[in-house]
Amino acid sequence: MGVLFIIASNLFYVYMPKLVGQATDQFDDGFEPEDWFSIALSLGGIYILMSIGKGIFLFFTRQTIIVVSRYIEFDLKNEVYKQYQRLTYNFYKRNNTGDLMNRISEDVSHVRMYLGPGVMYTVNLSVLFILTFTFMADISLKLTLFTLAPLPIMSFLVYKVSSRMNRQSTQVQRQQSRISTFVQETFSGISVLKAYSGESKFKDEFNEEADTYLGKHMDLVKTNALFMPTITFLIGVSTILTIYLGGVMAIDPDSNISPGNIVTFVFYVNMLTWPFASVGWVTSLIQRAAASQDRINEFLDEEPEVKSTNNEQFDFKGDVAFQNVSYTFPTSGINAVRNLSFSIKKGETLAILGRTGSGKSTVINLLMRQFDPENGQILIDGKPLFGININDFRKQAGVVPQEVFLFSDSIRNNVKFGLTEDSEVTDADIIKVLKTTHVWHNIKSFKTGLDTVLGERGVNLSGGQKQRISIARALIRNPKLLILDDCLSAVDTETEEIILNNLKEQIEKNTTLIVSHRVSSIRNADRILVLDHGSKVEEGTHEELLALDGVYAEMYAKQLLEDQKESENEE
Ligand SMILES: Nc1ncnc2c1ncn2[C@@H]1O[C@H](COP(=O)(O)OP(=O)(O)O)[C@@H](O)[C@H]1O
């Protein structure tokens, strides 16, 4: 449709210079003064009608081609976003946020520029060139060839200038995002910045970045400044050639070139200027779009490492087992889990104890299938984890990760995050879990209670408060598998005891995995597994491990001593 509209619009357009030529020839031939008005009215009237026709179809052209390119952009953005949601843990470790953002915004818009304006100008040039050339050659082929000769040179020059401009504007954009990241970091770290009197240091650094930005922008402005003069110069050359050669030909009594023809030619040459310039511009646009599409495809072609092939409903009963599981991080080559085996039966509580870096969180990531083990297998109710419907399994688990993440949203919505749309959870239920995690008494004192917005422009909570809201988010799902990853580290031992006590009912009924580096939080577990450098070094109940007098007993004694010191200091 767009192509048809372009043809229609240009059909009107190419007639317009002819009318001006005719008018000129009227003057040349001479006319009766009383005819002046009717000539002006007829030629002028047709000219206006032609330009209205041209305008209407130009409007439709943009309404089709540009609108379609926006729809394609919309689809492409959704496609990239959907792919982002499919991709897993290691993909996000490999690529930084800036890169992910760029591909969904900048690169997609480069592709759109090609599909919209790129296609439109290319079709426009072809149609306009064919029509104009036919009309001009009809008057004089020789004059046509001479006057159009400088235009391809212009295309080439514009291509060179545009490519340079694209390269430079990418540089400018890159520097722009560096500045944004820098500024954003100063805002989020403002209290550290102030506490360390970092203001002047940051000001200098900002100045430097801004200076680089200015430099890069100046380069762009310089190239940009070349753009119009190049075009204007070459139009000038073409116009002079037309008038000179046309004039010489018109003087020759044998030729059939009229002054009106020269005027028409000058108009045509000017009409072809933009389309020819756009050849250069579009060429550089296509190159940029191709590079962008390559970058987008690189992400789109990426297959998620973790795939759930089974869509059958999965009802988790409560058994979890690891059999000789090993995992090495591809990014760092760290062998985080080594030949690990353990099992938890329904209703049991297993605790994993180990120093930081011993592989505890990796075990949980493996269990939640953020990535798959290198060796060995994980069994859920006796079935291999990779064979079951992972979404169903995840829905029945409540994971409290070590690093708390709360959304910039109300406390209510943060707690309800893991629930389905149709779940009928009341504020009373939310308050109940917040009481269980011993944080309601804090929230109650906020002016807006559950509606209190967290994060940016909202309330800043303490680390311990955040951890407790994050536990509430897991509990409200009534999980059949509760996983606590060192999630009480920012809470004092006393509060920790209160919370664990409140959780008793949940823990006794369901399978639970508690991870900690603190002996006090896991003493009461059915079984304790001690990890060191990814390997299991001890396993047993609290009493058994104490009797063993190994790593666990040593850690216990040390931490007992620390706790005593702490309470003595308090007294
Ligand atoms: N995404 C990752 N890429 C590379 N190495 C990692 C990654 N996450 C953790 N590690 C490494 O794996 C080891 C175990 O980490 P982790 O399971 O987080 O320990 P823990 O939870 O016991 O503190 C550490 O040495 C850590 O540096």
Ligand SMILES: [Mg+2]
């Ligand atoms: Mg950890």
